[in-house]
Amino acid sequence: MIIRTASILMKCEIALSKSMLMMPPIFLIIQALLSVCLLQIVEVSSVEQILIKPISLIYFFAPDCQFCHAFLEDYEYLSLIYNENSRFQVVGINGREHEDLKNMFGVTHFPTIKLYNDEKKQVVTFKEARLVENVLNFVKRYANIEPRTGETKNRIARVFNIADIEELKHSMDAVLIAFVNKGDRNWVKLHYPSHFYQELARTFDTVKFAIKYFEDAESDLMQKYHVSNVPALILLEGNHIGAFNSLSTNPMRNYKIDAHDIKQFLDKFRSRSEGIWFEDLDSLALYAENARFTGHMERKAGMNYIEGNTRDDMSGLKLEEQYLILVDKIEF
Secondary structure (H helix, E strand, C coil): CCECHHHHHHHHHHHHHHHCCCCCHHHHHHHHHHHCCCCCCEECCCHHHHCCCCEEEEEEECCCCHHHHHHHHHHHHHHHHCCCCCCEEEEEEECCCCHHHHHHCCCCCCCEEEEEECCCCEEEECCCCCCHHHHHHHHHHHHCCCCCHHHCCCCCEECCCHHHHHHHHHHCCEEEEEEECCCCCCCCCCCCCCCHHHHHHHHCCCEEEEEEECCCCCCHHHHHCCCCCCCEEEEEECCEEEEECCCCCCCCCCCCCCHHHHHHHHHHHHCCCCCCEECCHHHHHHHHHHHHHHHHHCCCCCCCCECCECHHHHHCCCHHHHHHHHHHHCCC
């Protein structure tokens, strides 16, 4: 019988409770964090379960293996896109619990990926870098199986121009646009159902989540909403506009927007926080224009202390006042 999520979690917890008697405290924490994460893959524990389908991609892992934990999200995605294939399954084996299977397949370290083809009586070991595209090519080469990426539920609309946004606004009350770089490591796995942006899109069902890549050629969207910095967020609700980290004068350069930031941004928009919520496009344009001339007065390293003024003395001053003190101290 195939063991799914709930049973895997239970087994992880049982294994953890047994190991607690023998492990020092710091290792208990590591064990807890890593073991409970191996949840979303189908785990098997016998040869019979492997033989349910003619071809199996097998992931040998250990609950206390940090490299297994690092690849888990990718393997969950592989499990999802190969789901419902009548000839092929993606499974996991806990090598700590099932040493008989580990030894049978000649596994000497974790994580290890093997492809077993019962039709050809063939076992092939994956030896390349653990990247999704490499595993996809590996499965294609040795099993001739194609993934069904269309099976995943992508809730994020990719937008290129103003026309795309106008179309989304007709179907939803509010549209949230994330402006990001394609190579941003925080966003490269956007298509994964477990990505924070996908999860938020499932949570906030009255908001349409969209993404605009900075590298896309058409830039009228960024010009219209005065986006000169990435990553950034723009929220559109009727004529009202929300903006977060969208200006090049913003001090949060190379900022990594996460789920907490987005939730906080939506909350501040609802409360009409200054600098976040704007009455209309003209208000945003005026704010952006003014920001252009204050950008040179950003707080930078070295501005927290000026000769004759301690940090405490400066803390009560506005940024413009601090800037003027600094300029006055400079000898030209």
